Structures are given as C-alpha cells and as structure tokens.
Amino acid sequence: MIFYTVKTEVRREIVIKKSKFIATIFSISSLDEAQKKLNEIKMEFRDATHCPYSLRIGYERIIERFSDDGEPPRSSGLPILQELKKTNVTNILLVVTRYFGGIKLGLGGLNRAYRESAMLVLDTAKKVRSLPLVRFDLSLDRVYSGKIRNILEHFNARIIQENYGDKAEYSVKIEKERKKGFLEALKTVTRGKIRIREVPSED
Structure with missing residues (x-):
C-alpha cells in the first residue's frame, strides 16, 4: 500500500451552529513530536472548549491514537481518525480545536462536524508520498x-x-x-x- 503525508502544516476553519472548528494538520515522525505539536496547539488556543485529535505513525505496524478531549466518547477523535485512514495518510497529527457557540450539536452533529473539519483540511493539504x-x-x-x-x-x-x-x-x-x-x-x-x-x- 502507498502512504502519503502532508508537505507543510495546514489550517482550515468552519463554523457550524455558531461553534467554531479549527482544523490543523501536521507531519510528524514520532509520538514525542506529536505531543509537542499538541501542546503548542493547546497553548495557542488556550481558551478553546475542546481540542480533539487523531494521529497515525508508521508503515507496517501503524500506531493510531485519538482523543475526544472532553467531548462525548467517540464523537470527535474517532471520526477524525476515520478520515485519516480513508486517505491513506501516515506520520500525521490532525487536531480540531472547538470554540463552543452556545448551541448543542448532539452526538450525531458533533460527529459530522469533526468529520467535516478533518475532510476540509485533508482536501486542502498538499500530500506527498510517505516512504x-x-x-x-x-x-x-x-x-x-x-x-x-x-x-x-x-x-x-x-x-x-x-x-x-x-x-x-x-x-x-x-x-x-x-x-x-x-x-x-x-x-x-x-x-x-x-x-x-x-x-x-x-x-
């Protein structure tokens, strides 16, 4: 299987029912680097409501991690991971920062919002073959x-x-x-x- 990664950091933003979703994607080579990038995002958006993320690292034995960061279980990190897998990317960290807009989206709405955010930044990012x-x-x-x-x-x-x-x-x-x-x-x-x-x- 051919894998891809992103050439540079890319960020895209969408607003759904007054909640702002900011998706940022990074190329990473280790869990330590992923944690460093995640810490930087949380520092940059320290007043955000949530920062769910997903990552994939490796080739033959791919490491996959995700976190809902306080959102309902499996409502955010998992849909982000599913989009990463669909596009065959690896050595990737994708974080979606959410600012709550006052209107609850429900479990299905959250799932769609985080999935849409991940799709948007993945579609925008320039991908290169990852060897x-x-x-x-x-x-x-x-x-x-x-x-x-x-x-x-x-x-x-x-x-x-x-x-x-x-x-x-x-x-x-x-x-x-x-x-x-x-x-x-x-x-x-x-x-x-x-x-x-x-x-x-x-x-």
Missing part, C-alpha cells in the same frame, strides 16, 4: 566531514543530531529504499574508515 525511513548513527574522522555532508545532501538525509569532537558524529534518517547506495557512498568516500550503526526501527 519508510531508516536511521543510522555515523562516526568518522573529521577530515571526511565535508564529503559526508555532500552525501547526506545528495540522499536527502534528515540530520537528527550532529556532534564534532575527536570524531564527527551524525545521527541521520534516509529513505529505506535508498539504503544500499547510501552505505556504499559512505564507505567509498571514507575509504572504509567510518563506523555505521543502524538503529532498530520503532515501526
């Missing part, structure tokens, strides 16, 4: 750091962490399907003088 990533920890002589940086750029590697002490050390993620060429390039430019450790996937 499985593999993580490597690299350690090498600093003399090779310039060449290594060129390789990281060529393979569109995501640098998670880098340190320069006695050795140049990098923690990076690359697309899994490019793993073989990436490792060969690293060994070639360093003449084999590099320590490579593949970090076990959480997926």
Whole structure:
C-alpha cells in the first residue's frame, strides 16, 4: 500500500451552529513530536472548549491514537481518525480545536462536524508520498566531514543530531529504499574508515 503525508502544516476553519472548528494538520515522525505539536496547539488556543485529535505513525505496524478531549466518547477523535485512514495518510497529527457557540450539536452533529473539519483540511493539504525511513548513527574522522555532508545532501538525509569532537558524529534518517547506495557512498568516500550503526526501527 502507498502512504502519503502532508508537505507543510495546514489550517482550515468552519463554523457550524455558531461553534467554531479549527482544523490543523501536521507531519510528524514520532509520538514525542506529536505531543509537542499538541501542546503548542493547546497553548495557542488556550481558551478553546475542546481540542480533539487523531494521529497515525508508521508503515507496517501503524500506531493510531485519538482523543475526544472532553467531548462525548467517540464523537470527535474517532471520526477524525476515520478520515485519516480513508486517505491513506501516515506520520500525521490532525487536531480540531472547538470554540463552543452556545448551541448543542448532539452526538450525531458533533460527529459530522469533526468529520467535516478533518475532510476540509485533508482536501486542502498538499500530500506527498510517505516512504519508510531508516536511521543510522555515523562516526568518522573529521577530515571526511565535508564529503559526508555532500552525501547526506545528495540522499536527502534528515540530520537528527550532529556532534564534532575527536570524531564527527551524525545521527541521520534516509529513505529505506535508498539504503544500499547510501552505505556504499559512505564507505567509498571514507575509504572504509567510518563506523555505521543502524538503529532498530520503532515501526
């Protein structure tokens, strides 16, 4: 199955019976990052009535989470999750912030409102193919750091962490399907003088 994610953060707003629904979608790579984004939303909309959300992370073993955040059970987080699954997206956090407008929507009305909010932001967001990533920890002589940086750029590697002490050390993620060429390039430019450790996937 081909999965997709969003290229950038997107936000859309609708009003239903005087209640305002603000849907925000993010690309994420971990539960920690999802929690950080959720905290930021709750801080930005600290006076909101509710902030239900749903997320999906991974590929072979997809992690799915949702929360109604005080709304009636399964009235908000679940319909958001169902829309994520319909569009085959992963590594996604979708939060719908609600400002209560004084008119109760009922369970069915809430379900439709949150579903519509999720659909709107998903339809608007530019989607890109989401490929499985593999993580490597690299350690090498600093003399090779310039060449290594060129390789990281060529393979569109995501640098998670880098340190320069006695050795140049990098923690990076690359697309899994490019793993073989990436490792060969690293060994070639360093003449084999590099320590490579593949970090076990959480997926």
